[in-house]
Amino acid sequence: MKKLLLLIALLFTAMPSHANLWKNCGIGHWIAGPTWNGYLAITTNVTFDLGTTATISQVVTPGTCAGPLWSAAKFINDTYPRLEEDTAQGQGEHLMAMLDIFECDSDVRPQVVNSIRQEFNRLVSDANYVEKTHSQKAEAYYLIVEDKITHFGKQCNLV
Amino acid sequence: MQRIVVFLVCLLVSVSACQAASVAISKLANTAQWKKLLHFESGDSEISSDDFFIAPTGRHNPELELFATISSMSQPLIGDPNLHAQCRYPARKLWLQKQLGANWRPPKVVCPQFLAWKESNQTESISLIFVSGYLGNPASFFGHLLLKLNKANPEHASESPLLDKSFNYGADAHRDDNPVKYVTYGLLGGYDASFSTAEYYQLEYGYAENEQRELWEYELNLSEQEVRLLEAHLWELSEVKFTYLFLSGNCSTEMAKLVGIVLDEGSNLLTSYQPWDMPLDIFKSLAKTEHNGRPLIKAINKRDSKYTRIYDKYSALTTKEKSITQDIVKQANTLDEASFEQLNIEAKQKILSLLFDFYQLEISENGSAQSKEMKRRLMLKSLAMPAAEIQWPEQQAEPPHLAQNPNRVNVSIGHNGELGSVATLSYRAGYYDFLAREVARYKNSNAVFFSTEVKAIQNKAWLSKFDLFDVTTLNILHVDLFEKQRWAWSGRFTYEQKDLSTTDEERLRLYASMGWATHAFEVMSFYALPELKTDFSKLDESTLGVKFGALYTASTWWKTHLLMTPTITLGTESFHRVQLLWDNRFGDSQNWDLRLKISHDIASEINLSYSLYF
Numbered sequence: 001m002k003k004l005l006l007l008i009a010l011l012f013t014a015m016p017s018h019a020n021l022w023k024n025c026g027i028g029h030w031i032a033g034p035t036w037n038g039y040l041a042i043t044t045n046v047t048f049d050l051g052t053t054a055t056i057s058q059v060v061t062p063g064t065c066a067g068p069l070w071s072a073a074k075f076i077n078d079t080y081p082r083l084e085e086d087t088a089q090g091q092g093e094h095l096m097a098m099l100d101i102f103e104c105d106s107d108v109r110p111q112v113v114n115s116i117r118q119e120f121n122r123l124v125s126d127a128n129y130v131e132k133t134h135s136q137k138a139e140a141y142y143l144i145v146e147d148k149i150t151h152f153g154k155q156c157n158l159v
Numbered sequence: 160m161q162r163i164v165v166f167l168v169c170l171l172v173s174v175s176a177c178q179a180a181s182v183a184i185s186k187l188a189n190t191a192q193w194k195k196l197l198h199f200e201s202g203d204s205e206i207s208s209d210d211f212f213i214a215p216t217g218r219h220n221p222e223l224e225l226f227a228t229i230s231s232m233s234q235p236l237i238g239d240p241n242l243h244a245q246c247r248y249p250a251r252k253l254w255l256q257k258q259l260g261a262n263w264r265p266p267k268v269v270c271p272q273f274l275a276w277k278e279s280n281q282t283e284s285i286s287l288i289f290v291s292g293y294l295g296n297p298a299s300f301f302g303h304l305l306l307k308l309n310k311a312n313p314e315h316a317s318e319s320p321l322l323d324k325s326f327n328y329g330a331d332a333h334r335d336d337n338p339v340k341y342v343t344y345g346l347l348g349g350y351d352a353s354f355s356t357a358e359y360y361q362l363e364y365g366y367a368e369n370e371q372r373e374l375w376e377y378e379l380n381l382s383e384q385e386v387r388l389l390e391a392h393l394w395e396l397s398e399v400k401f402t403y404l405f406l407s408g409n410c411s412t413e414m415a416k417l418v419g420i421v422l423d424e425g426s427n428l429l430t431s432y433q434p435w436d437m438p439l440d441i442f443k444s445l446a447k448t449e450h451n452g453r454p455l456i457k458a459i460n461k462r463d464s465k466y467t468r469i470y471d472k473y474s475a476l477t478t479k480e481k482s483i484t485q486d487i488v489k490q491a492n493t494l495d496e497a498s499f500e501q502l503n504i505e506a507k508q509k510i511l512s513l514l515f516d517f518y519q520l521e522i523s524e525n526g527s528a529q530s531k532e533m534k535r536r537l538m539l540k541s542l543a544m545p546a547a548e549i550q551w552p553e554q555q556a557e558p559p560h561l562a563q564n565p566n567r568v569n570v571s572i573g574h575n576g577e578l579g580s581v582a583t584l585s586y587r588a589g590y591y592d593f594l595a596r597e598v599a600r601y602k603n604s605n606a607v608f609f610s611t612e613v614k615a616i617q618n619k620a621w622l623s624k625f626d627l628f629d630v631t632t633l634n635i636l637h638v639d640l641f642e643k644q645r646w647a648w649s650g651r652f653t654y655e656q657k658d659l660s661t662t663d664e665e666r667l668r669l670y671a672s673m674g675w676a677t678h679a680f681e682v683m684s685f686y687a688l689p690e691l692k693t694d695f696s697k698l699d700e701s702t703l704g705v706k707f708g709a710l711y712t713a714s715t716w717w718k719t720h721l722l723m724t725p726t727i728t729l730g731t732e733s734f735h736r737v738q739l740l741w742d743n744r745f746g747d748s749q750n751w752d753l754r755l756k757i758s759h760d761i762a763s764e765i766n767l768s769y770s771l772y773f
Contacts, residue, residue, distance in 0.1 A: 088538035090546025
């Protein structure tokens, strides 16, 4: 009984909470468009903190902010406009790159994409979709992916 | 200090072989590759961080630094392995292992952080990436340079490079720094600089999606050992500071030096005869370099900007598909009408794919609710169809190393209506003009820097002009879907003769203009730019005018530019005049061209010239 309870506790602590990913792992900072604050964009010969660039040896907090789910959450947040287009079309580099994060087998990818598309259709059908912030849309999309990928746990890697 | 280190090294190596080892190590310390690993330049390291060096004077003494490195790496492990010298300096360790072989047996230390980082990279090869120039930011006019560690692709993976680790070198400026500080610090070394890392998709999104810049990836032909060494050295450069210099200590400089660590001594990717480094020069050097008996470039791949994708997709549509696409943009409900519904699935999917890019560009630029709602409608339409399998035709483009060389020397002979026969000699430090070959250039633009022109008649020579900069971009959108064109703009700061009739009346002037431009067919562009000329030498001779211009690309061998500028002086004595220019480029080489120019500014002049680009 003790072992069972311990196992259950471990399961709950091992699976990262999506809310933690967005709040605690630095996901959510988003830059859209080429100019800030009225000055010309300085993205190029400049290193500055987007919340995304990092020193080379940065070690992420083990546990929550690590693994394919965290990587996918970051990817979804940073490339969401491309990802939503690819998902709508069922085709595209960003969609496939997201499945690369989960190391999904090639032959299962059409099914994974199809299941994500079905749920994404419901998300986009909401007339309030355009009112949502970038972060809200990306997070909602992430939840769909997390849920659907779980069903393909044997052909994709969630750990 | 050196004697203590040598003594310690001797204890570890072999007392009897101590002298020989000491001599060998001293020789190694003076090799080019060891100094490159320390970023030595003219007797000192360029690295400003003290903790990059083990020896207190390691920054100035490569021999001492090598002795200190061997000594530290030979110490037994105590405490955190990640702080052991073998883990802090994995590239130095790799290099020492190769140089000393079995003569060096340091204690075995496992480096958890470095190994985890290496494991996440899964590096198979290395690429340098040319990011095309961006005329929205002066620091970006000349383009940018990134480095990418290319992942080995397991069987299940797509071949997308988006998850590769990429590296940027740049100034540690703050985005709130004002332009004056930004320029001054950037030019004079006021900023620290460092290498930083991000997944490629992050940088790719910023450049290609937000700034509409092309990314050209040059994969390098390096051995596995060389790739490992460079990867390990990037780890060593974590949190290390350099001094940023916009001209000679920039991304080109440091990335070229980084790759240079594994190149032969005679291979220098930097151009030694000029005091500045720019990305284009590095890629031209790459193209000329052989390494290990093969070209240093293994493969070249292009990643389009969002705007180029829109242009290419639109060009690939049939006439009917283009017409329906235009109708959809004008009237969204066309999506539900028979004209769209009757298309086959592939045609519909192609149109939707194009419109996704189009509306996302609109959203990025103006964030309109209408565009967002339109994108939602497009997604719903697409989701109602099966997954697309669109194969877009591949568009050919010349890679940047084939662009015309940036430096230019020009000699011409001609005739001036007032002055008689005239000879001209000019030199331009960079970068390209309206008539340059259109390879790796911001289309319909002019970006000239430090251009000096000297003229001579029989008994006299004079400075005709010195342009500090002369930049124009017409910002023409070549896709009919866009209703609003962008602003065309131009700026020029010069010290020049008053007009073509004078030889000793120099003026300091600033030209600034903003207006409109459009295109006809694919080969003609037209522009109208109202312009203010501020004459700092004689303010009351400042003028207001309009530049009416036309550019025509007849073929790769001939491009022409016609410009008419009526002006009126703003001073108490109003004076009207019209300046005219007809300029032609003949030739399609990276290295030379012929020019024929006819101009009128009080006096008329015709010039025939030869330009050499290098």
